[in-house]
Amino acid sequence: MRFIFKTKYSQDINIAKHNGDRFWYSLLILIMAALPLVLDDFYLGEISYICILSIAGIGLMILSGYTGLASLGHAAFLGVGAYTHAFLLTNGIPFYASIPIVIVVSFLVGAAIGIPILRLTGMYLAIATLALGFIAEHVFIKWEHFTGGNRGLPVPQPEFLGMSFYDSVFFYYVCLVFLIAAMFAAINILRSPTGRAFVAIRDSEIAAQSLGVNLGLYKALSFAISGAFTGLAGALLAHYIGYLAPDIFNIFLSLTLLLLIVVGGMGSLHGTVFGAIFVGFLPQLIAICRDYLPSSIGSQPGLEPMLFGLILVFFILYEPLGIYGRWMKIKLFFQLFPTYKRQTFKKQKVFTKSDRV
């Protein structure tokens, strides 16, 4: 067990808590940077997709994991990002100018949606975002001038820094750089007063309000920041899939994002990466399951939603803190080695919390 002797207040908000952190995360970045030397194009594509999912996951994690607001329509932001990016590129805006515009547009869309519906809490918010997700999907279909409607919209793959997006090694580095940048941005937002206000709202709205947190402002801000991250992920996703169709951004994608943060671990940025790895490899996992099941069940199309639901229910009931929570427990076990107590993480007895006044 490592004890950090704190001599300054600023140590509390350091990004790296101690030299071990610095060493391991630097090593991780080096390994990620060296991956194209050993992996072939297929795996690089998969890992790029995982990076994109992680960025979208960071967006939803800030909203749901840190501010405690559920969103069942987050695919809409992916759609806004993807379509804006494709539209700008088609009209000859270069890549390096398009990405900031996408981020600003998704931020504004997040704020515009956020301000009216954030008077709602809990369940009502979940329902409202669900409805907004449907409406957004419908807008993508009907606003043909902008999105190409059901015909779809091809995404131009421009040159950037003299390299083409068709080059999977280059695309991998682009995704990796954006993921690291997004991670840094998220860490910094979350350790700033804004991020602390988010966590305060999540833990108790009344307490946060009595400490002077403007609930409406910070909730709208959380929605907007979350939208900006997810919009950025949408822009990268547009390059990844190459051809946009409105039915990509459906409710199933929104729920996949939620699965990502629940499986990864609510309220931790590590969780977004774990969750993205899980969701990214889920199709392969299902393919493996199909091979082991008898063919009468294994070949059914219903297997996918069923496994999806089972995983979700399993994590909610038995490991609410997700993969990251499990990782923390394993780590603690080895840190405390002979003296680990099973009771440390025992579920406490809880009672119904009421939203009624």
Place this chain on the structure above:
Amino acid sequence: MQLIQLLIDGVASGCIYGLVALGFVLIYKATETINFAQGDILMLGAFVAYSLIGILGMDYLTGFALTVLIIAVFGFFLDAVVVRQIIGQPAFATVMLTIGLGFIFRGFASIYWGTDIFSFSTPFSGKITEFNGLIISYVNLSIIVGTAVLMSALYFFFTFSKIGVAMRASSENQLAAYYMGIPVKFIFSLIWSISAGVAAVAGVLLAPITLVDTSISLIGLKAFAAAVLGGFGSIPGAIVGGIIIGIVEQLCGTYENYLFEGVREISAYLVLILTLIIYPRGLFSDKAEVKKV
């Protein structure tokens, strides 16, 4: 005359939304949980009815009653075994849990029954009656009458029966009800079973119109609009909200040219968002249950 015709069709589809919304409201009033799997339970009801009536060849009414019974028992154990474990967790956890359950039901249905579209014969199929130039199909009539019968049965149950009163007491205040000797956990499971039974009724009544396949679970999402419009927590509100949504949808479909293209499919969601923004208490809520910032 065309308007009245539209109203009748709207009321019939609205009754289905209302019945599903009623399921949300019953569970929400009691446990402050929203069951996002309500539409999927409706789908299970329709499939079970298809198995009993369409495959086993049972009489319509017997099959109907048996379906409702099976789904009600299923709802009871769904609460007692799975959903009860989540009590005390934040709202987010219950939302995710019920969404996950919905996926399991849908996956199960498409594995067990397949992804084809099924239908079974009812005494109402294909029959119509004419009244002053209005054309009313027996199916629509059966939905309206069925809803009315179910509503009055529920009204008498909640007003006069001992269990019904115990349910209202538990919804009002769990702790006080528990002190009065009401077995609150059991009552909550019973509420889940009633709510699942109501969804099954809606599923069987709806089956002749939409036919039976896994996509009918999407009705559950439109029923949210009905529940919110009626003020989550009010039983008559759910039905009235459902009927309003049904009528709005019909009108939007007919006068689409005057509005904008595709308004019909999203009209329910638009009503939902507008209600939440303008008047989040809903039409029939007796007290302000929505916390405001």
